[in-house]
Amino acid sequence: MTATQESPTSTAEAPLASASSAASAAPAAGAAPSASADGSHLWRHFATMGDEKPVRVIESAEGCYLIDSEGNRLLDAIANLFCVNIGYSYGEEIGLVAAEQYAKLPYHSAWSSTHPAANALAAKVAELAPGDLDHVFFTPSGGESVEAAIKIARQYFHLKGENRFKVITRYNAYHGTSLGALSMIGIPAYRASFEPMTPGGLRVRNTRRVGRPENETEEEFTAFLLDDLEQRILQEGPDTIALILMEPVQNHGGMLVPPKGYSAGVRALADRYGILLASDETITGWGRTGEWFASSRFETQPDIITTAKGLSSAYAVIGCAIASEKVFAPFREAGVSFTHGNTFGAHPVQSAVALKNLEIMERLDLNSHVKAKEEDLRSTLAAALEGFGIVRDLRGTGFFYAIEFANTKADGTSLTGEQLAKLYGKETLAKFEDEGVIFRLGTGGGIPVLSVCPPLVADQPEFDHMAAALRAVLPVLQAEFDAL
Ligand SMILES: Cc1ncc(COP(=O)(O)O)c(C=O)c1O
Numbered sequence: 001m002t003a004t005q006e007s008p009t010s011t012a013e014a015p016l017a018s019a020s021s022a023a024s025a026a027p028a029a030g031a032a033p034s035a036s037a038d039g040s041h042l043w044r045h046f047a048t049m050g051d052e053k054p055v056r057v058i059e060s061a062e063g064c065y066l067i068d069s070e071g072n073r074l075l076d077a078i079a080n081l082f083c084v085n086i087g088y089s090y091g092e093e094i095g096l097v098a099a100e101q102y103a104k105l106p107y108h109s110a111w112s113s114t115h116p117a118a119n120a121l122a123a124k125v126a127e128l129a130p131g132d133l134d135h136v137f138f139t140p141s142g143g144e145s146v147e148a149a150i151k152i153a154r155q156y157f158h159l160k161g162e163n164r165f166k167v168i169t170r171y172n173a174y175h176g177t178s179l180g181a182l183s184m185i186g187i188p189a190y191r192a193s194f195e196p197m198t199p200g201g202l203r204v205r206n207t208r209r210v211g212r213p214e215n216e217t218e219e220e221f222t223a224f225l226l227d228d229l230e231q232r233i234l235q236e237g238p239d240t241i242a243l244i245l246m247e248p249v250q251n252h253g254g255m256l257v258p259p260k261g262y263s264a265g266v267r268a269l270a271d272r273y274g275i276l277l278a279s280d281e282t283i284t285g286w287g288r289t290g291e292w293f294a295s296s297r298f299e300t301q302p303d304i305i306t307t308a309k310g311l312s313s314a315y316a317v318i319g320c321a322i323a324s325e326k327v328f329a330p331f332r333e334a335g336v337s338f339t340h341g342n343t344f345g346a347h348p349v350q351s352a353v354a355l356k357n358l359e360i361m362e363r364l365d366l367n368s369h370v371k372a373k374e375e376d377l378r379s380t381l382a383a384a385l386e387g388f389g390i391v392r393d394l395r396g397t398g399f400f401y402a403i404e405f406a407n408t409k410a411d412g413t414s415l416t417g418e419q420l421a422k423l424y425g426k427e428t429l430a431k432f433e434d435e436g437v438i439f440r441l442g443t444g445g446g447i448p449v450l451s452v453c454p455p456l457v458a459d460q461p462e463f464d465h466m467a468a469a470l471r472a473v474l475p476v477l478q479a480e481f482d483a484l
Pocket residue numbers: 008009140141142143144146174175176177247251280281282283308309
């Protein structure tokens with residue numbers, strides 16, 4: 001990756017000057033792993049492995065805080081990878097459930113037979129999912145949930161005798177890294193090293209409004225976006241398009257909340273042209289916007305929901321695709337099977353853990369908490385950002401906010417890739433970490449965005465800590481920007 005690209009959901013690594021060097025601490029061949037094993041054998045994901053400095057080692061966690069090997073306590077302002085929704089204090093309670101399940105049935109697939117843990121979790125997911133989204137296909141990740149949804153859509157039309165295979169996503173949207181999902185996503189930089197892609201990926205505009213004409217109303221903006229989508233459908237031929245796949249609030253590019261009427265408009269276009277609509281709720285599901293699913297918050301009924309992350313608050317490796325009755329119906333015909341599957345999708349221990357996570361979320365009533373506190377989060381951030389010209393936008397909903405920074409100078413000239421990387425890269429993230437807060441900062445698509453996505457148990461003390469870190473670091477960032 002170049003310096004201006006960033007990983008989809010990871011923070012940049014923060015150097016720890018006092019940690020031992022990777023080379024010197026590498027264990028001898030055949031040696032038992034020891035506490036000094038420093039990660040030099042670990043091939044980290046989306047990471048620049050050639051960096052000389054060792055990276056931080058997180059050893060424990062509690063509440064909304066991560067604690068590293070040096071004893072530093074860091075507020076996790078992005079719920080790790082947008083996933084630890086209940087925070088870090090439920091390991092013991094959940095561990096007991098995992099231990100019980102391990103003792104009873106450590107593994108069984110959900111292929112030709114099933115088991116109580118997957119049955120119970122599927123029933124709970126169906127209960128919480130909107131409308132008649134009642135058919136739950138478990139996977140080991142968000143990307144595999146997306147992969148499953150693409151294949152469900154293609155086989156659905158195959159079973160109906162239609163040759164629809166194309167998938168529409170939006171510019172700068174991230175939906176996973178498997179070659180199928182990757183082929184559909186709107187981030188050219190992630191596809192570049194892996195061409196050729198699977199045919200059928202189409203992209204349309206996303207709902208980022210920064211830079212649109214100042215006098216454009218929200219309704220006009222919505223009409224503009226829906227026209228772009230409809231033109232794309234017509235250009236491609238509606239009867240070739242199987243699926244429209246969108247997040248209710250797009251994460252990559254900075255918490256792009258849909259303008260009024262947009263979500264309903266997309267649903268209407270999908271219906272008009274007989275296309276299935278999938279809502280990728282890998283991040284936005286499970287309370288992130290104060291509802292079990294953000295589709296409900298934006299009053300859209302998708303045909304398929306894809307999800308993972310908060311389903312178990314990342315205490316387990318599990319996701320799912322949830323299909324409506326209409327989508328499932330052809331798969332219920334005698335002799336038909338969805339010719340797709342994997343070993344770990346409905347793993348009993350992962351299922352039991354996810355079910356316990358949902359029970360904890362209900363017990364804590366986290367959806368109500370997020371709705372009650374989202375305005376406090378917004379106003380605390382807004383107050384901290386006041387007066388900094390480098391801040392272009394604060395947007396989001398629930399506990400899912402983005403701060404967009406300037407990518408142009410006052411005279412309108414664009415910052416170079418190097419300047420973007422210098423201002424909005426690892427050095428700035430490290431400054432926030434010096435203030436005790438882990439944010440995520442990226443420049444995907446040339447748009448500098450700081451993500452704010454804390455565990456859903458966060459409250460005013462955590463909001464205040466984030467604000468203090470912003471107030472400490474933004475003057476430095478502003479001065480660096482002004483000096484360009
Ligand atoms: C919207 C969306 N879809 C899919 C994925 C892929 O999920 P996973 O990393 O679990 O494969 C992500 C990951 O961040 C995501 O944000």
